[in-house]
Amino acid sequence: MQIGILGTGNVGETIGTALVRxxxxxxxxxxxxxxxxxxxxxxxxxxxxxxxxxxxxxxxGDLIFLCLNGEKAKDALMMAGPDTFAxxxxxxxxNPLDFSRGMPPVLVPSLSNTTSLGEQIQDYLPKxxxxxxxxxVTAKLMVDATxxxxxxxxxxxxxxxxxxKEEVKKFLSEQFGWRDYLDLGDITASRNLEAYxxxxxxxxxxxxxxxxxxxxxx
Amino acid sequence: MQIGILGTGNVGETIGTALVRxxxxxxxxxxxxxxxxxxxxxxxxxxxxxxxxxxxxxxxGDLIFLCLNGEKAKDALMMAGPDTFAxxxxxxxxNPLDFSRGMPPVLVPSLSNTTSLGEQIQDYLPKxxxxxxxxxVTAKLMVDATxxxxxxxxxxxxxxxxxxKEEVKKFLSEQFGWRDYLDLGDITASRNLEAYxxxxxxxxxxxxxxxxxxxxxx
Numbered sequence: 001m002q003i004g005i006l007g008t009g010n011v012g013e014t015i016g017t018a019l020v021r022x023x024x025x026x027x028x029x030x031x032x033x034x035x036x037x038x039x040x041x042x043x044x045x046x047x048x049x050x051x052x053x054x055x056x057x058x059x060x061g062d063l064i065f066l067c068l069n070g071e072k073a074k075d076a077l078m079m080a081g082p083d084t085f086a087x088x089x090x091x092x093x094x095n096p097l098d099f100s101r102g103m104p105p106v107l108v109p110s111l112s113n114t115t116s117l118g119e120q121i122q123d124y125l126p127k128x129x130x131x132x133x134x135x136x137v138t139a140k141l142m143v144d145a146t147x148x149x150x151x152x153x154x155x156x157x158x159x160x161x162x163x164x165k166e167e168v169k170k171f172l173s174e175q176f177g178w179r180d181y182l183d184l185g186d187i188t189a190s191r192n193l194e195a196y197x198x199x200x201x202x203x204x205x206x207x208x209x210x211x212x213x214x215x216x217x218x
Numbered sequence: 219m220q221i222g223i224l225g226t227g228n229v230g231e232t233i234g235t236a237l238v239r240x241x242x243x244x245x246x247x248x249x250x251x252x253x254x255x256x257x258x259x260x261x262x263x264x265x266x267x268x269x270x271x272x273x274x275x276x277x278x279g280d281l282i283f284l285c286l287n288g289e290k291a292k293d294a295l296m297m298a299g300p301d302t303f304a305x306x307x308x309x310x311x312x313n314p315l316d317f318s319r320g321m322p323p324v325l326v327p328s329l330s331n332t333t334s335l336g337e338q339i340q341d342y343l344p345k346x347x348x349x350x351x352x353x354x355v356t357a358k359l360m361v362d363a364t365x366x367x368x369x370x371x372x373x374x375x376x377x378x379x380x381x382x383k384e385e386v387k388k389f390l391s392e393q394f395g396w397r398d399y400l401d402l403g404d405i406t407a408s409r410n411l412e413a414y415x416x417x418x419x420x421x422x423x424x425x426x427x428x429x430x431x432x433x434x435x436x
Contacts, residue, residue: 113325113327182421182424192417195413196413196417205403207434215433216421216432217366217367217370
């Protein structure tokens with residue numbers, strides 16, 4: 001499959017590397033087509049790895065991962081051009097975290113409580129099918145659900161398009177070993193998935209490890 | 219033990235009834251000393267149950283539960299008089315939920331993200347030891363942790379006073395069967411525990427039951 005990844009941070013690199021290893025062709029997109037970090041990543045990942053602009057990555061991907069800095073996500077999507085995403089399934093892994101007040105972070109106030117980055121991204125990309133997923137676990141766990149509890153934890157997702165959510169679940173199950181999903185409804189549930197992340201940081205601080213996930217016990 | 223409960227809603231009644239049955243003396247406080255709901259509760263719970271004003275309940279309790287409507291909590295505490303709580307351990311079960319926009323609720327905007335009701339309550343009651351606890355589970359589960367997963371889930375708590383948190387943990391273990399706690403730090407973690415509650419409502423909607431709690435799987 002051809003995968004576009006927007007963003008060159010740890011999350012984008014981790015997902016990109018995992019998917020290249022699974023035999024997919026992955027293009028990492030950045031503001032600059034010659035971005036150094038992307039070039040280094042391409043150098044380490046062989047012929048199935050490539051780089052380009054945000055627009056190049058979005059155009060390349062049959063499936064697109066948004067691994068952008070939350071505060072810069074809108075700019076990146078505007079640079080890529082919203083029409084580039086038309087008809088595509090977009091997995092939104094972003095979180096609008098504000099670290100300017102120290103740890104643990106708060107949400108960017110303008111993207112909290114009554115709205116969310118996930119909702120705004122769906123608004124920026126009206127022709128795309130945005131599915132919020134993976135933003136609630138650490139990068140290493142995103143790409144291998146079996147790392148905690150033998151894979152017996154739930155991944156929270158949401159999005160407006162039921163078919164796109166099924167595609168995402170199938171893909172994440174096959175590629176990354178996720179077995180259990182907690183589908184929280186339409187894209188407005190992004191506000192709840194994103195609001196969980198400052199709590200997630202607190203739990204990391206309390207437990208001493210980011211390698212955990214939630215199990216809903218009934 | 220003498221317990222003061224501020225608030226006459228489902229949470230206050232459930233906790234009050236459970237504690238009377240355990241042999242404690244419980245006073246339910248309301249705005250009006252003759253509150254009808256409190257009177258009905260007293261009538262059903264025998265001689266160890268009593269009622270009074272918010273001030274009466276706060277004065278009565280060796281331990282105090284705040285089971286107030288989030289938007290009215292400050293008024294109730296001001297009516298009781300902050301000095302009434304001096305030196306006491308106060309378990310804050312409140313949530314600042316705003317249902318005016320429909321379901322699921324959002325947090326009251328002025329009490330979200332960069333602050334919380336728990337923090338403000340500690341500010342209103344500077345001489346009390348406020349411990350945020352039980353606000354993340356449904357009332358029936360608050361008073362009997364064994365109702366889900368045989369009790370093998372974690373209750374999230376926070377507060378500034380380590381000794382008070384130990385007292386609360388001991389009390390909730392002995393009275394309500396809680397065995398595992400996730401201590402998220404000082405009272406500023408209230409913003410994370412409260413932000414979890416709109417997500418909790420989403421999970422309720424997705425699973426069809428409020429009888430669940432989280433297990434942190436590492």
